[in-house]
Amino acid sequence: MAQLRLQANWQRKNFNLNIDTTLPAQGITALFGRSGCGKSSLLRLIAGLDTIPAATVVFNNQQWQTGRSFIPLHQRRIGLVFQQASLLPHLSAGQNLRYGFERVPAAERRLQPDQVIRMLELQTILTQPVNSLSGGQQQRLALGRALLANPQLLLLDEPFAALDSQSKTAILPYIRTLVSETKVPIIFVSHDSREVEKLADHLVLMDGGQIRQQSDIKTALADPQSPLFDGSDITSLFFGKAGKVDQWGRHPVFSDGCCIWLGAGTEFRSNDVMDNTNTGEVRLCIRAKDVSLALRELPDISIQNQLSAQIIKLQPYLQQILVTLKLADGQLLQAEITPCAAAQLQLQPGMPVVALIKAIVIR
Amino acid sequence: MTTVDMVGSATSALGAADWQAIQLTLTLAFYTMLLLLLIATPLAWWLSATPHRDSRRGYWLRTTVQTLVALPLVLPPTVLGFYLLLLLGPQGMVGSTLQQLGLPHLAFSFGGILFASVLYSLPFAVQPLQQAFEQLGRQPVEIAASLGAGPIDRFFSVVLPMCKGGYIVAATLSFAHTLGEFGVILMLGGSIPGQTKVLSIVIYDHAEAMNYAAAQQLSLMLLLFSFAVLFVVYSVRRKIGGG
Numbered sequence: 001m002a003q004l005r006l007q008a009n010w011q012r013k014n015f016n017l018n019i020d021t022t023l024p025a026q027g028i029t030a031l032f033g034r035s036g037c038g039k040s041s042l043l044r045l046i047a048g049l050d051t052i053p054a055a056t057v058v059f060n061n062q063q064w065q066t067g068r069s070f071i072p073l074h075q076r077r078i079g080l081v082f083q084q085a086s087l088l089p090h091l092s093a094g095q096n097l098r099y100g101f102e103r104v105p106a107a108e109r110r111l112q113p114d115q116v117i118r119m120l121e122l123q124t125i126l127t128q129p130v131n132s133l134s135g136g137q138q139q140r141l142a143l144g145r146a147l148l149a150n151p152q153l154l155l156l157d158e159p160f161a162a163l164d165s166q167s168k169t170a171i172l173p174y175i176r177t178l179v180s181e182t183k184v185p186i187i188f189v190s191h192d193s194r195e196v197e198k199l200a201d202h203l204v205l206m207d208g209g210q211i212r213q214q215s216d217i218k219t220a221l222a223d224p225q226s227p228l229f230d231g232s233d234i235t236s237l238f239f240g241k242a243g244k245v246d247q248w249g250r251h252p253v254f255s256d257g258c259c260i261w262l263g264a265g266t267e268f269r270s271n272d273v274m275d276n277t278n279t280g281e282v283r284l285c286i287r288a289k290d291v292s293l294a295l296r297e298l299p300d301i302s303i304q305n306q307l308s309a310q311i312i313k314l315q316p317y318l319q320q321i322l323v324t325l326k327l328a329d330g331q332l333l334q335a336e337i338t339p340c341a342a343a344q345l346q347l348q349p350g351m352p353v354v355a356l357i358k359a360i361v362i363r
Numbered sequence: 364m365t366t367v368d369m370v371g372s373a374t375s376a377l378g379a380a381d382w383q384a385i386q387l388t389l390t391l392a393f394y395t396m397l398l399l400l401l402i403a404t405p406l407a408w409w410l411s412a413t414p415h416r417d418s419r420r421g422y423w424l425r426t427t428v429q430t431l432v433a434l435p436l437v438l439p440p441t442v443l444g445f446y447l448l449l450l451l452g453p454q455g456m457v458g459s460t461l462q463q464l465g466l467p468h469l470a471f472s473f474g475g476i477l478f479a480s481v482l483y484s485l486p487f488a489v490q491p492l493q494q495a496f497e498q499l500g501r502q503p504v505e506i507a508a509s510l511g512a513g514p515i516d517r518f519f520s521v522v523l524p525m526c527k528g529g530y531i532v533a534a535t536l537s538f539a540h541t542l543g544e545f546g547v548i549l550m551l552g553g554s555i556p557g558q559t560k561v562l563s564i565v566i567y568d569h570a571e572a573m574n575y576a577a578a579q580q581l582s583l584m585l586l587l588f589s590f591a592v593l594f595v596v597y598s599v600r601r602k603i604g605g606g
Contacts, residue, residue: 049505073508074517080509088503090524099520100510142506149510 002026002185004153007056008045016209017041017052023214025059025153025185027201028175030217032190032228038209039189043155046187047080048073059153079146079154079184084135084162086142093126093133093141100149108150111182116144119181120174136167140174147182156188160195172198180281193232197221197285198363203228222324222332224317234288234322236334241280250304250359253282256329260284261304263360285363288322291335292356295345304359309333311351314342323347325355376576380556381565385584388562391473392541395480399488399537400530402481404518406432407492412501432489435482444550447479451551471553476561479547487536495529496522531599539592542585 002025010017017038023029031039044050046057048064048071057065064071073080079100080086087096101113117123120140125133133141139159146154160168176199179186190196196203196217203220205213205227212227213220217237220226224234240255249264262284297306309325312332316322321342323335333355347353410429435443451469452458458468469475503525507517523530545563552559554568562581569578 047505047509073505074511074513077511078509080506082502082506086502086506088506088521088525099507099512103511103516145510151509 002060004046004060004187005056005058006042006045008042008052008054010052010055015041017045018210019045021204021211021214023187023204024202026183028179028186028188028199029202029204030188030190030196030200031204031206032193032196032200033206034191037206039206040157041209042206043157043187043189046153047078047155048076077150077152079143079149079151081139081142081146081154081156081159083158084138087130087133087138089130091130093128093130096130096141097122097126097145097148100145104148104150109148110150111147113148116147119177120144134167135163136171139163139171143174143178147178147184151184154184154186156186158189158191161190161192168195175199176283193228193235194285196228197235197237198283218332222334224315224322224334234317234334234336235285236288236332238284238286238327238331238333240282240284242282253284255327255331258307258327258329258331260307260357260362261359262362263304263358286333286357287361288334288336290357290361291325291333293323293335293337293341293345293347294354294356297354298356301356302358303356305355305357305362307333307355307357309353309355311347311349311353313349314347321347325353327355376574376580378577380560381577381581383557384560384562384565385581387473387557387560388542391477391480391561392538394477395484395541396488396534396538398477398481399484400534403485403488403492403533403537407489408496410489411493411496433486435484436486440483440544440546441550443483444479444547447475447482447547447551451475451478470551471555471559473558476548476552476559479551480541480544483544483547484537484540487540488533491529491532491536492526495526499525528599528602532596535592535596539589542589 004023004025006019006021006023008017008019015036015038019042031042033039041050045052045055046064048057051070054067055065057063059076062071062076063069064076087093088099091099097113097116101109117126120143122141122144125137125141128137130138143154143159160171163171172195175186178184188199200217203215203217204211205220207227220228221234221236229235238253238255238258238260240253240258240260243252243254243259245251245264251262251264253260253262292303294306307327309327311323312326313324314321315324316339317336319339320336321339323337323342325333325335327333335355345353406428410425410432412425448470449455450457453462453468453470455468455470458470461468467474469478499522503521504517507521512520543563544561545567548559548561549564552561552564554560554564562585566578566581566585569575569581
């Protein structure tokens with residue numbers, strides 16, 4: 001398996017980085033933690049932007065930094081996208097896009113500008129002056145530019161933090177498309193749990209310059225005590241394949257006998273979900289608060305999604321009860337209900353129930 | 364010499380020696396500017412590094428160098444000239460070493476005043492560049508590196524175009540400041556025609572000799588030229604800022 005070996009022990013006045021770990025170098029890895037936890041420093045260590053003495057960075061079999069040897073960033077083939085102002089303002093949008101591409105020997109180019117322009121829908125952006133682009137457009141252009149430089153790894157440092165929530169919602173599907181189409185691994189830094197839930201395959205939790213925990217995203221989300229949920233709602237993921245839009249404009253997502261319907265106009269770019277020719281793989285985020293439980297299917301109710309499930313576990317969470325359910329396809333779903341409701345329905349582990357989810361609250 | 368003589372006689376008060384001094388001064392200023400841009404670029408870049416991650420040693424080193432660079436701003440030029448005379452003269456550390464290598468020592472020579480001018484005008488090149496680099500920040504360069512651009516490539520494709528204003532200001536200021544140099548050269552140069560006798564010294568000599576017409580003409584030329592140079596600097600600053 002492709003991997004990234006990291007080791008550093010670095011003390012500074014009011015900061016330290018103490019890392020000894022191996023990260024997966026495939027799919028999307030999120031470095032999550034509050035500001036000042038060292039996640040950006042870790043990213044800069046990987047990129048070779050800070051010269052941290054006696055650190056080790058080994059990407060697959062390439063020794064980027066070991067002992068005295070140090071390969072500078074421009075020879076590491078790492079794509080970088082920062083929070084903002086990533087574009088070079090003295091160049092046009094087109095020149096920005098091709099800056100890295102022109103520096104890759106023709107024989108090594110894996111992507112052509114046309115492909116990237118199509119994938120990230122950059123056509124209209126390329127005709128505009130750089131300083132007139134919106135934050136989201138700038139980030140998309142910066143992503144495209146990074147991709148065309150033929151990177152082995154993409155590092156994104158809070159790439160969406162400066163975007164308003166609408167632009168953020170619009171750009172996230174592009175990242176997924178990018179990974180599924182190019183297979184370039186991504187490591188991104190974030191302090192926004194929604195972003196992480198939507199994108200990450202692997203989660204690394206950082207605090208005080210150290211890695212506290214790392215796991216795949218499903219395992220991480222199954223833990224209600226995870227720092228990911230500090231100040232934000234417990235969320236489960238549902239993975240499935242997108243189906244065709246029905247006459248009502250609803251999007252179905254299928255997984256082994258389960259089907260979840262999304263209302264039209266929910267946070268998806270519909271063409272992205274529906275026409276993704278590669279895999280059609282879709283990830284849905286479902287807040288535990290948005291899941292209700294019933295003992296049997298209810299025909300006379302507006303709620304569109306009624307999924308048979310089995311109770312795995314009941315546990316108190318804050319002042320409510322968190323119910324962990326197993327769906328027919330084996331995926332886990334969390335429901336947050338009041339203790340009163342749990343008592344009235346006499347919920348017990350092992351019981352079959354029906355999980356009710358409104359089609360328009362799923363993102 | 365003949366063309367110089369002709370021009371000289373056409374403008375009355377100025378003689379061949381004056382024109383020689385003007386030519387020497389312009390040559391000196393030009394080479395000083397050129398050398399300064401070469402030296403000041405890496406120096407200003409190093410000084411503009413973000414201090415918050417600096418180690419204690421780095422902090423002291425940077426502060427010391429920053430202070431040394433600014434010293435010519437406050438030091439009497441004669442002090443600078445005096446130390447250079449000691450250093451570069453036949454008995455000095457640099458001068459004697461040069462002589463041992465079979466080379467001439469640097470006091471009372473063009474090479475000597477060029478060296479002095481570079482030191483003397485150093486802050487006028489370093490400070491505008493440093494300011495431009497600080498405004499630029501490291502991010503554009505880091506991005507260029509991630510896109511496969513090596514150090515030289517990054518300088519020409521990112522730093523130079525984005526810090527154009529800083530370079531124009533640094534070049535004009537170091538050029539203009541060298542034109543007005545007096546004290547350092549007086550101490551170190553020794554007023555050798557065609558070698559070290561620059562405009563400001565010629566003006567001083569004219570004034571001493573009560574040759575006011577020539578002194579006035581040269582002074583006026585220097586005044587107008589300096590005005591023009593500073594005008595360029597400030598209009599560039601206004602237009603594209605320090606960076």
